[in-house]
Amino acid sequence: MRLIHPDSLAFALLAGTLPVPAAAQQFVEAPGMLAGKRWSEGVECVDVDNDGDLDLVFADGEGFSSAGAKRQNKLAINMLVETGSLSFVTESVARLGGLKSNGKGVTSGDVNGDGYVDLLFLNAFNTDTPFLYINRGASQPGFFDMKSATNGFTVPMSSAGAMFGDLDDDGDLDLILCDSGASFLSGSGGKPHLYFNDGAGVFTENAAALGAPTKKAHMDVQLADVDGDWDLDFIGLNRATNSGGNHYLMLNDGTGQFTDASTLLPNTSGSVYEAEVGDLDGDTDHDLFFVSLSGFQEGHVQNELVETGSLSFKSGSPQSGSVDDNEIALLDYDSDGDYDIIVGSLGSTERLYRNDGGLNFSLQSGAIQGISDSTLDAAIGDLDNDGDYDLITAQGESNSSQWNNKVFLNNGPADNLPPVVVATRSP
Template sequence: VAEVLSKLLIIFVVGISVREPCAEQLGPTPSDQVRKIPLQTRGMGAKTTLFQSLPSSETGLDFMPQFPQEAPFRLLTDQAAGCGICIGDFDLDGNPDVYLTHYDRGNRLYRNMGDWRFVDVTDQAGVGGKGRWCAGAVFTDIDNDGDLDLFVCAFNAPNLLYINEGQGRFRERARDHGLDFSGASVMMTFADYDLDGDMDGYLVTHRLNTGRMAKLPKSSKEAFQRGLIQVNPQRQASIGPRYRELFETMSKGPGRVELFIAGQRDYLYRNDGSGRFTVVNDPAGITGNHIGLAATWWDYNEDGFPDLYVSNDYRGPDQLWHNNGNGTFRDVANTALPYLPWSSMGADLGDIDNDGHTDFFAADMRGSTAARRKTSLDDMRKDKWFLEFARPRQSRRNMLYRNTGTGRLMEIAHLTGLAATDWTWTPKFGDYDNDGRIDLFIANGMTRDFMNLDASTTGPSAR
């Protein structure tokens, strides 16, 4: 024991006898001449603002989105998205330019001249929209020539693809590239999902109103008479071929199904390398006829292959398409995500906790006050079945998915105060105050409160 204690004492004494010199004892070194000036966080006081609104008279951005006073009723009921916006440096001068779409007044391309000044170059560029009702737009390099081309979604008309020819000019060539789909297009999102070096695309679609065919039947008898529902020898119900982009069914238990409105199918386009696109839904495993509003590429499991989150409105569930790495996908929303939004409007991704994993926000419509939530409650007489039988589970609120790095996501919207943000459309993550942490900007609002049960069921306005 004495021998062991003596060794411990020696170790202890040696340990306290070796001391690092303090900074004052060290001589000057070249590194002492380097100055550290930390970035200052912008102030958040009562008289401090992070942004300044610039009038159009100064910027030249005089675009004014406005729904026409007179329009076909189908556009009021089924036009999912109105105006769109995309930003990109189409002329390679180092300044981001702005492209905006409109319902019926033509689209606008504004060239950035620097110093927050923009010039309308729509006519010179030839990207006015050809008189179509346009929605989402996106800049991307379709033909891999180093400059940005422009894809524009049109409603119930062929989509537009403007190929950048340089010198500020574009040529419309959607048909040549296989991208001239005509239907309820909402937006296109591009990514190289098969990692072959060129951009592929996913087209989100909504619903087309086709008159009487699109009306829900009043009884099961009517549904069978119209051929809307078919039953096979195994007594399994399905939608008739003519109605598959208008209605969906959901099981309510053995021998019972519920019918509800659906949308057109979305389209997955594969680029063959020459800029020619082919629809590959069937071989890729992409299914569903939901009423889509947005789609976001997101490598949720961090395997290097872009996966895809699709935001669907109404009762159609959001989908998380897992990229299998061999050109096929499978929907893993039911296993990877604990809950889904009910009426998903838009989404964005960002690392909210700086842990190196990309998190995800999906927007829905939930009032930020008790009064707002009460007046926008769903009709439980009609929707009870949906809450009981829907799979995956859907809830009328925003969802914030924290990426655990395991392939499964934690839903933490309530914990972060982001579950209820009113009538939320497009969310955008960004470090808006330069403090090193991701912030969230949300576009909100509507022209008429259709969700207000008091306003929609009483009084003359209910007619």
């Protein structure tokens, strides 16, 4: 679900493809895989211990519009390689330490170039700084040291999303994270933060390079090359209406200096928690699929760069229905070469929409086992190493009887389509 910029020696734009269709229910819950009820706001699927299977990281903490109880973030270690069968052992305190926070999200990346993934937890309500955990690497893989204070994160903020990416083309992972301000969902708002990495995982903020205006209720960060100039641009999604465009669109000049182009994005409803970026129509530029494009109806926004020769966006018709949804995930579930859509719902069951390649999305009723729960985030990954992509959901906020985070195993055939390389560039 996360996009990381390749190194500067060669750049390939890949259209990934995932699993094949099933005539009946394709994603089936594995009950009890993640035991214990808790309020989880975010989930990341990543191999923290470099053993060849994907582990699960959850950002935990309570509070919707104001701070609730601080909680310990969770790290569930996949025991597939060790035991031969899929199971998870929670080792949060042993591997992360005992810090608690109002966690709202988590992202990952190898920030110091040692070949081991590091973690960044996003905390809300100005109660804590972001928590940067550096993997101990070869000496103790999958065990982490908290390095926020020494590595550049010293100011509390109210953040729900972030993404790593090489923004200045120097070969290491930089960072943009959102900051909604002290009131989180209301008040005067805040500005996103841009941090440049020195290559050793030490970050320095450069607000002038980003130059982002203040907006309310910033919820999500996406990095993608939306204008086709071979660098990562910044899209920020906001749960509010804002002047100068509801959302952020900041275009990168290739050196990490950004220009505000937010008015190019269509205005949406004021209930957007997320949009995902990907090529939805096969024309090689990056489109978006929004939660709450119009009211509580999700829908797509088409990038018309290829069609018109200049960067512009057009809203499609929203999907039918009106459900309070929180999460979008992209995957090619029917292996036809285009991205389909999974929607994680706070008030209903998860849904899957099939893309026909022409931006027509049809609901695949029953493709995901129907459980009415309170999904706040979702991740896609092959947990059981069978060649198809499974679904993990993070639960919280409402319907507390369903506050068990869930694993839905994909029973479809393995992915057998190669990626499509649409362009390459060398220095």
